Amino acid sequence: MSRSLVVQVASGQNDPERCAQGFTVAATAVASGVKTSLWLSGEASWFALPGRAELFELPHSAPLADLLAALLTAGALASVTLCSQCALRRDISSVDVMPGIRIAGAALFMEEIMRGEVQALTF
Numbered sequence: 001m002s003r004s005l006v007v008q009v010a011s012g013q014n015d016p017e018r019c020a021q022g023f024t025v026a027a028t029a030v031a032s033g034v035k036t037s038l039w040l041s042g043e044a045s046w047f048a049l050p051g052r053a054e055l056f057e058l059p060h061s062a063p064l065a066d067l068l069a070a071l072l073t074a075g076a077l078a079s080v081t082l083c084s085q086c087a088l089r090r091d092i093s094s095v096d097v098m099p100g101i102r103i104a105g106a107a108l109f110m111e112e113i114m115r116g117e118v119q120a121l122t123f
Contacts, residue, residue, distance in 0.1 A: 022123030
């Protein structure tokens with residue numbers, strides 16, 4: 001059984017280095033052939049909206065929009081999920097998010113992190 005990775009990013013503009021690290025780890029894992037699930041929660045929830053990742057800037061970091069695009073175009077190797085409670089608190093619905101991003105809750109998150117050989121990281 002191969003290992004997979006679940007990355008939860010809860011920081012955004014409030015903690016740009018931690019945010020960028022989470023996206024970088026997730027995109028690097030996918031580029032390395034590791035099945036990866038990226039969860040957007042807390043302040044990172046805003047990056048599920050079109051154009052928001054393009055506004056993020058951090059010197060000497062890969063553009064967040066490019067990292068997110070790498071995950072969204074990776075097919076079965078990657079998924080991007082917006083936390084349902086976080087979305088609700090920010091009045092974000094499924095019609096608002098970028099194509100390819102799903103909204104789901106804690107039950108799916110728990111299912112993903114408890115399945116097989118999974119490494120879960122939070123940023």
